[in-house]
Amino acid sequence: MKPDWWGSFIDLKSSQSIEIKRQKLVMYFSSYIGGLILLLFSLQHFENENSLLFSILLTSAAVVLSNVVLSHFHRYFKVSLYITGAGVSGLILGLVITGGHENTALYWLFPFPLVYFILFGYRQGLIVNLALFAVVLQLLYQPQWLLAEYRTDEKSRFIASYLVTVFLAFVAEYFRFRSHKELSSINLHRQKQANMDPLTKLPNRRFLDSVYFNKTKNADSGRFPMTVIVADLDFFKKVNDNYGHDIGDKVLIHVADLFKTHVRELDVVARVGGEEFLILLPHTQLVDALNVAEKIRACIAAHPYQCIEEKECRIEMTVSIGVAEATTIEQLNEAILCADEHLYAAKRNGRNCVIHQTY
Numbered sequence: 177m178k179p180d181w182w183g184s185f186i187d188l189k190s191s192q193s194i195e196i197k198r199q200k201l202v203m204y205f206s207s208y209i210g211g212l213i214l215l216l217f218s219l220q221h222f223e224n225e226n227s228l229l230f231s232i233l234l235t236s237a238a239v240v241l242s243n244v245v246l247s248h249f250h251r252y253f254k255v256s257l258y259i260t261g262a263g264v265s266g267l268i269l270g271l272v273i274t275g276g277h278e279n280t281a282l283y284w285l286f287p288f289p290l291v292y293f294i295l296f297g298y299r300q301g302l303i304v305n306l307a308l309f310a311v312v313l314q315l316l317y318q319p320q321w322l323l324a325e326y327r328t329d330e331k332s333r334f335i336a337s338y339l340v341t342v343f344l345a346f347v348a349e350y351f352r353f354r355s356h357k358e359l360s361s362i363n364l365h366r367q368k369q370a371n372m373d374p375l376t377k378l379p380n381r382r383f384l385d386s387v388y389f390n391k392t393k394n395a396d397s398g399r400f401p402m403t404v405i406v407a408d409l410d411f412f413k414k415v416n417d418n419y420g421h422d423i424g425d426k427v428l429i430h431v432a433d434l435f436k437t438h439v440r441e442l443d444v445v446a447r448v449g450g451e452e453f454l455i456l457l458p459h460t461q462l463v464d465a466l467n468v469a470e471k472i473r474a475c476i477a478a479h480p481y482q483c484i485e486e487k488e489c490r491i492e493m494t495v496s497i498g499v500a501e502a503t504t505i506e507q508l509n510e511a512i513l514c515a516d517e518h519l520y521a522a523k524r525n526g527r528n529c530v531i532h533q534t535y
């Protein structure tokens with residue numbers, strides 16, 4: 177099982193969706209409120225007959241507002257995010273060029289570094305902020321491109337304080353991101369502990385009930401036909417009685433490792449009882465699963481546990497196996513019960529065998 181196997185099941189979706197929710201809320205808030213403010217300002221400049229500032233403000237308001245409204249109707253949230261970013265950048269450049277209302281443009285730019293960091297994260301946010309800052313800097317020192325006039329001391333104060341704002345916003349976003357990541361990994365670790373058998377490191381019954389079956393229910397029918405293999409070690413009590421509980425534990429770990437060697441990445445091997453294991457094989461018909469089950473049975477019989485604690489200790493183990501197929505999610509519980517019955521039939525049948533139907 178690869179380290180990210182757990183992540184794909186006990187997903188970090190909740191933490192990722194919190195992050196996306198946060199980005200969405202910022203986008204909605206800044207777009208609806210910011211768009212309306214822009215619209216009001218544009219109307220004000222329409223009355224003042226400042227047609228250039230009027231068109232810049234009105235275009236930005238139209239881009240930002242139509243983009244946020246449309247974002248409710250499609251699934252490409254990232255696209256909306258980039259359009260918002262582009263709208264905000266256009267507004268910033270427009271303000272710097274025209275000077276805004278009574279040449280106060282530079283004062284209105286300070287909230288934007290933070291908005292970029294929240295929209296795009298600390299890495300992309302830093303790139304966008306610095307790129308935009310470089311363009312603004314160019315504009316400020318190329319008076320032929322400007323319609324407004326800025327005093328030298330005004331420009332230098334703006335540059336210094338804007339850089340401080342970018343830096344502080346970056347630091348805040350970076351540490352927020354780091355702590356979010358740490359909390360997510362603590363969360364994954366805790367969830368893993370709750371869903372994992374501490375001895376064999378296999379998923380436990382809780383994982384099946386509260387994670388895997390729910391996921392299977394919510395997924396499309398793509399995982400079916402799914403075959404269930406229930407395997408139980410034979411006469412395991414004797415191992416404990418003859419060699420002690422600690423060696424018994426090692427035998428369980430050894431057997432769990434053997435199970436794992438016969439399954440694919442998409443299969444699940446879970447420890448569901450003391451010496452009982454449940455293997456789920458998605459996209460697998462009964463006939464193929466019987467092959468797997470037979471290989472597992474033969475492999476366990478052929479690979480005794482070799483004690484390293486005591487010389488000459490070879491613990492031979494066998495396993496009884498029941499197999500059943502589910503073609504739909506509705507049949508999955510029934511298939512598990514059925515495989516369980518077949519397992520007990522295998523025990524009655526003399527053990528060390530695979531049974532897939534009740535006689």
Ligand SMILES: Nc1nc2c(ncn2[C@@H]2O[C@H](COP(=O)(O)OP(=O)(O)OP(=O)(O)O)[C@@H](O)[C@H]2O)c(=O)[nH]1
Nearest residue numbers: 408409410411412413414416421422424425450451
């Ligand atoms: N070492 C160890 N033993 C365990 C663990 N969990 C359950 N067991 C033991 O597993 C044994 C299961 O015994 P039984 O249910 O009688 O089954 P069995 O001896 O394998 O016999 P059959 O299943 O009928 O073949 C008991 O002795 C339990 O104490 C564990 O985590 N570690």
